[in-house]
Amino acid sequence: MPISNSLGVATLVWLNPHDEAQLVQRLQDHVGKTASVQIWHLPKAKLLRPIGERDYPLDSKGNIFHAAALAHREGLSSIFVADSLTKRQLKEDLRPGEDPLLSVVMVRIRRQGADQNDRPFRVIAKRHTVEGLANILYLLNALEISPSFLNRNGNNKDHGIELHDPDRAVFEPNRASSTGRENHETSITAALLQSFPLPTELCRAITSMINNRAHFQPKKTAGLLRGSHHGTVIMLSFPATPGEIEELRVSVELSLRDRGYHHPGPVGSMKIQLVPWTNDYQATRRDLEMHWNQTHHPKLCPIWYLLAPPQRIAGGYDLERAQWAAIYHGSNDGIFIARKTFQSRLMESISPQSFRRSAATQFQDRLADQLSIDPDRVEIFCSPDSPLYLNPPMWEPVDSAGITSIALFYLTNQLPEEQQQTLKTELHTLNDMEDDYEDEDYNKACCFVPWAEEGENVSGGTVDDMWEVFWGMYQLTTFEMPIFFIDDQSGIDQTVLVVYPDHCYNSDEDAQSPMEDVNKPKVNGMLYGRIKGRDAHMAWMDLRDVSMDFDECVRLSGQDEEHQYPVPR
Numbered sequence: 001m002p003i004s005n006s007l008g009v010a011t012l013v014w015l016n017p018h019d020e021a022q023l024v025q026r027l028q029d030h031v032g033k034t035a036s037v038q039i040w041h042l043p044k045a046k047l048l049r050p051i052g053e054r055d056y057p058l059d060s061k062g063n064i065f066h067a068a069a070l071a072h073r074e075g076l077s078s079i080f081v082a083d084s085l086t087k088r089q090l091k092e093d094l095r096p097g098e099d100p101l102l103s104v105v106m107v108r109i110r111r112q113g114a115d116q117n118d119r120p121f122r123v124i125a126k127r128h129t130v131e132g133l134a135n136i137l138y139l140l141n142a143l144e145i146s147p148s149f150l151n152r153n154g155n156n157k158d159h160g161i162e163l164h165d166p167d168r169a170v171f172e173p174n175r176a177s178s179t180g181r182e183n184h185e186t187s188i189t190a191a192l193l194q195s196f197p198l199p200t201e202l203c204r205a206i207t208s209m210i211n212n213r214a215h216f217q218p219k220k221t222a223g224l225l226r227g228s229h230h231g232t233v234i235m236l237s238f239p240a241t242p243g244e245i246e247e248l249r250v251s252v253e254l255s256l257r258d259r260g261y262h263h264p265g266p267v268g269s270m271k272i273q274l275v276p277w278t279n280d281y282q283a284t285r286r287d288l289e290m291h292w293n294q295t296h297h298p299k300l301c302p303i304w305y306l307l308a309p310p311q312r313i314a315g316g317y318d319l320e321r322a323q324w325a326a327i328y329h330g331s332n333d334g335i336f337i338a339r340k341t342f343q344s345r346l347m348e349s350i351s352p353q354s355f356r357r358s359a360a361t362q363f364q365d366r367l368a369d370q371l372s373i374d375p376d377r378v379e380i381f382c383s384p385d386s387p388l389y390l391n392p393p394m395w396e397p398v399d400s401a402g403i404t405s406i407a408l409f410y411l412t413n414q415l416p417e418e419q420q421q422t423l424k425t426e427l428h429t430l431n432d433m434e435d436d437y438e439d440e441d442y443n444k445a446c447c448f449v450p451w452a453e454e455g456e457n458v459s460g461g462t463v464d465d466m467w468e469v470f471w472g473m474y475q476l477t478t479f480e481m482p483i484f485f486i487d488d489q490s491g492i493d494q495t496v497l498v499v500y501p502d503h504c505y506n507s508d509e510d511a512q513s514p515m516e517d518v519n520k521p522k523v524n525g526m527l528y529g530r531i532k533g534r535d536a537h538m539a540w541m542d543l544r545d546v547s548m549d550f551d552e553c554v555r556l557s558g559q560d561e562e563h564q565y566p567v568p569r
Contacts, residue, residue: 007031007136008040009080009104010067012059013087023082023090026102030133040079042070059083061125062286062384064105065163068123069179072109078140081105081125085389096445097399102130105388108143112173120173122375126160127388145380162375166286166384169237170307170325170337171376180284233273235291235305237283240276244309249274251316255342274306282308289381292327292335302326304340336380394449395473403445406540407479408496409469410451411461411487419491426494426533434538444537448486460488463528467565470499470526482543484536495559498539499528500550502564525566529554 009023020039027037057063064081071079082104088094089102110122124143133139145162165172167180178186234252236245252272277283283291288305296303303326310322324340390398395407408427415423428444452458466485473479485497504522527550531539535557542548551562 005035005137007035007037007078007080008071008076009037009082010040010042010071011082012063012067013082013084015082015087019087019090023086026090027080027104027130027133030130031136034135034137037080040071040076042067043074057084057385057387059387060385061161061163061382061388062166064107064125064388065123065165065174065384066179066181068107068109068125068163069121069165069174069176071107072111072121072176077109077111078143079107079109081107083387083389085387095394096397096403096405096447097401099129103127104130106136106140106143108140119176121176123163123174124160125163125388161382161388162380163382163384164285164379167284169282170285170288170379171323171339173375232271233275233304235275235295235303236277237288237291237305237307238277238309239280239282240309242276245274245276248310248317252319254316255319285379285381286384288327288337289335289383292381296327302328305337336378338378339376395447395479397445397447403443404537404541405445405447406484406537407447407449407473408484408486408536409449411465411485412491413450413452413458414460414488415486415491423486423490423494423533427496427536429534431532431534431538434534461485463565464568466497466499466528467526467568474501474523480544482540484540489530490533494533495530496533496536497528498531498536498543498554499526500543502527502566523567525564527551528563528565530560531557532559 007027009027011020011023015023024037024039031037059081064083067081068079085098086102086104088098089100092100094100104127106126106128108124110124112120112122124145126143128139143160145160164170165174165180167184168174240248249272252274256272279287292303305325305327307323307325310317310319312318319342322342324342325337326340327335327337329335392398395409397403397405424446427446430444434442451461469485470483473483474481482498482500485499487497490496502524504524529550531554539553539557542553543550548556554560554562
């Protein structure tokens with residue numbers, strides 16, 4: 001594929017040849033004569049497999065980075081990426097609230113430095129609607145991240161994001177020769193070849209199956225991270241023995257004492273708490289972001305990390321040259337990490353908690369006023385395991401504005417396409433009572449949750465499976481009952497199963513008794529029955545608002561009677 005004036009489209013979702021041709025034609029129609037659009041088949045797809053993760057989305061931001069790394073090795077400076085949202089837009093099979101206009105991810109690969117052997121590179125990605133892409137080459141060449149978007153980094157569609165190698169440590173540059181994943185696989189293969197008399201190919205096969213990352217479940221240390229008037233918490237992000245941690249803690253406290261820093265309280269000197277890293281390898285970007293999300297206290301910002309073991313010197317450690325960093329809150333649930341010095345760590349520690357939060361806000365504002373972000377000083381975390389589009393759970397709409405949405409869970413994946421389309425038409429049809437609605441904003445929407453992966457030949461679900469799904473959803477405080485199911489019969493007569501909690505009642509007060517959770521009353525089990533598909537939305541509103549009993553709701557639809565399923569013992 002010639003590089004000049006050519007635009008390669010990497011697909012991180014399965015497209016059949018017809019879909020690929022349609023996508024190329026749609027893009028070419030909008031790009032015009034400024035570039036030639038072609039499908040670019042990834043030369044080394046194994047890079048897109050995660051390390052030890054089974055449910056990893058193929059169109060994740062981490063895989064967009066890996067696609068860019070492969071493109072960089074082939075001399076490409078930019079590519080388009082088609083993901084699952086692109087496919088849904090192309091096939092007009094959108095989730096409720098999704099933008100119907102065809103879009104792709106624009107990726108710009110910026111080479112850094114003159115080192116021909118292992119030159120670093122940056123990856124900038126931004127989602128863009130295909131319509132109106134006549135100036136696409138200019139847009140790609142000018143693609144950059146501005147700090148003015150720092151407080152809005154969650155809105156990737158509008159502002160774009162810089163992608164980093166998720167399997168390398170923070171602030172470590174992206175390398176052209178290999179990714180963190182490749183380095184990891186190489187090291188495991190070498191260890192197997194050295195330790196076991198096995199053929200090279202077999203060692204490589206074993207490597208691909210090893211779950212290096214295991215199940216990363218750091219200790220819940222939110223209580224430790226609250227801090228106190230006379231102490232400070234520092235998170236380690238590298239393995240260390242208890243003896244090494246104690247030596248480091250003593251060295252930090254002595255250094256503070258030598259500098260005269262202490263809290264104005266009865267304790268008199270600052271107490272340091274070093275929280276150990278729970279894994280036997282240095283934290284990667286993915287690890288640190290996950291660690292922050294699972295351990296930080298939401299009202300305390302920033303949290304300080306020591307990124308690497310400091311060098312030993314006479315009398316302790318060289319803390320001035322150590323790799324200090326702090327993770328800050330951004331907006332839209334975004335977070336970013338910034339390099340710090342030991343001196344700034346001290347000033348942060350001796351300040352009152354309320355001032356620390358103010359200082360964090362001031363630091364973020366100062367970054368946003370700069371002309372560019374220094375990637376060696378500040379990194380915005382990007383959640384590498386998530387895609388570059390809004391992706392709420394399947395039972396929730398992407399955008400609920402102007403729609404009335406219900407969740408429908410499949411109990412089968414064997415419905416013929418014709419039956420599925422007929423059922424969907426029925427679900428979106430207004431019933432007799434809804435025909436009288438004067439509210440023009442009443443638009444039915446359905447969030448479908450598949451029973452199994454596309455193409456999998458598995459048996460249909462039973463009432464026991466219904467209970468498992470119901471109970472899982474019932475425990476979500478943000479989910480409003482009832483819940484609906486689609487089974488094989490749904491394809492035949494366009495009915496659905498409606499399921500509602502069988503609440504316990506207090507016999508004295510004849511009221512629901514919240515015996516298990518303040519947000520969710522205790523239940524004896526679930527109630528279920530079959531109703532017409534077109535009645536599902538009204539049933540959801542009536543039962544949600546408790547304006548109708550469940551048995552009455554089922555009878556009015558004229559399809560079934562109420563059934564009870566007790567809590568399994």
